[in-house]
Amino acid sequence: MLPNEGAVRCEWCTTPAVAGATSCAACGGPVRLLEPWVLECGWCGRSNRRDETPSCLGCAGPLPTIPGGHPGPRPPEAPRELPPGYPLRVLFTKNVFAIVGAAFTIPFCWTLVFPLAGIPLWVHGHRRARRWLDALERGFATGGEIVSIRQDRTQSINRRHPWRIEFEYETPGGRLKGHVEAWDPAHAQRVPGEHVWVVYAPGDPAVHALWPPVH
């Protein structure tokens, strides 16, 4: 097959479709001609051919849906098992507030001023990460809809800017606004009106994440 040629597959699980079928025999997902799509895994960052696999070849976590397509299957029932290594990255190695807080606190613990600045930052970073993991692991799943996608020029790493994906989601208390940041430029292809799955923390519906997460 030519590299640019798509194949008729299930959008959810990528199983090749039976001729003439409108839904997937394996999972019931929508079937269509899937063009080649490279998406970064929201759990570990690895690039994957999303039209060929629904889960990451590196960490086995579910990959983001194809931009412009259907939302994936409903998130699994809570408590959800997250890919190995992900909680530790969220809590420690990718936690900017916790890293900066620890950097101010540990080497300067003999002073008073730096820990005074560092510890609250550290605690803030830890709580924020814990709430994010809580939404993913134990959160209620609900339908959401993207309202806008734009580049966030207030942030940059190596002259790259993240994409800010804004969405609204339903909760028993009403429709709430949410957003996530994504560095993978593939998300620029998402469109307002696209449906997504959102998980929100049981104790605080304002604490939310996309399911599966984006990178």
Ligand SMILES: [Zn+2]
């Ligand atoms: Zn399927």
Ligand SMILES: [Zn+2]
């Ligand atoms: Zn992964």
